[in-house]
Amino acid sequence: MTPENHATRDHSRVALVTCDLFPDLWDDDHPLRDALRGRGLEVDAVRWDDPAADWATYDLAVIRSPWDYVPRRDQFIAWAHSVPRLLNPAGVLEWNTDKRYLSRLAQAGLPVTPTGFVAPGQAWTPPTTGEWVVKPTVSAGSQDTGRYRLPAQRELAEAHVARLTAAGRTAMVQPYLTAVDDLGETALIYLPDATGALTFSHAIRKGPMLTGPDEGTIDPGSEQIDPRTPSAAERRTADRVLGHIPGGAERLLYARVDLIPGPDGEPLLVELELAEPSLFLREGETAGATHRLAEAITSRL
Structure with a gap:
């Protein structure tokens, strides 16, 4: 879209980025969508991997619920770097989507919670006792995460780490707080x-x-x-x-x-x-959270 196209549009356009699991956004983002529309903005819920999406036509794309990116992180990061106006920025997403x-x-x-990392091909010796959490460094929504009581569940913990690393993923191990x-x-x-x-x-x-x-x-x-x-x-x-x-x-x-x-x-x-x-915009309503976020988005157009 050319600058002239932007200038002649009646309304600024905002994409709230989601995935096909939540095509109409996660429920907690509905107040934000409605608040932006109430400010006269055109707001679309758009899948990050939608091949028909023309990101250049949006004045701003706001990451919200693209929670299916985990097995395709490289594709997701490449997509983020291709979007002209994205918040949070692509560089932040690249740094933050790997828990290392x-x-x-x-x-x-x-x-920071004490954390050990086990890379693919690396041996892991479990702690002898205690409760421990095993999960991948790239995950969302507690995917592939488990809690293990050692030594009773040692074999299960070892199998979890082995399953992650065999799939080319890095495992992380933390004490259960x-x-x-x-x-x-x-x-x-x-x-x-x-x-x-x-x-x-x-x-x-x-x-x-x-x-x-x-x-x-x-x-x-x-x-x-x-x-x-x-x-x-x-x-x-x-x-x-x-x-x-x-x-x-x-x-x-x-x-x-x-x-x-x-x-x-x-x-x-x-x-x-x-x-x-x-x-958690609904829980933050008394703090004016939705209004603050909608105002921030509007100001960055």
Whole structure:
């Protein structure tokens, strides 16, 4: 589309990027869609891999629920780099969709859940005792993730790691943080404020999901979600994490920082979600989350 075409259109066009699993978007994104349309924008839900999509005709494409990219990550990243105006940016997606970024944040001195990595062809010796989580470094929605109690489930844990690495995937192994069973996981959502700076918006509590060995994909939305006021320690930790995003947090449209208390009670980073996180807009309604995000998108047109 030429600049003249953009100039003569009646409305700016925004694509909310999804996948064929949710052709009309994930339910949590409906308030955002409606808020943007209420501002006079033309809004489409578009599959990231739709061969008929003409991304150049959109003034902005916003990543929301492309959750089927996992087995096709290389294709997904190549697609992201081809989209003219994408948020969050393609470089951020490339960095954040492989959880080996956790090792880089740990090296920077951030409080990250201790994580070991097992690459294809690499031998793995399981810990002798304790509860451990095994998952691939590229995943979404807790796909291919399991919890193992050692030594009783040692063989199952070994089989899980072997299955991942035999498929050419890198496995990651973390201690199961038992505080999630009682206190849950805190997800802090950051959105642009009126000045465009990424600031804390709202938080939610996610209940425990992993009960045992990997048995397949956990459906999105199956966890228990409740609004939560984060502690001062959680706010400090999340702010520190955002300060270590390559290229700076100022170029982001959104971020989510997932924390669980460690053995000493201090927050540990479980995941930094910059690619396609649920933003729990309905739970953040009292904080004006949908309005903030819609305003941020509008301002970036």
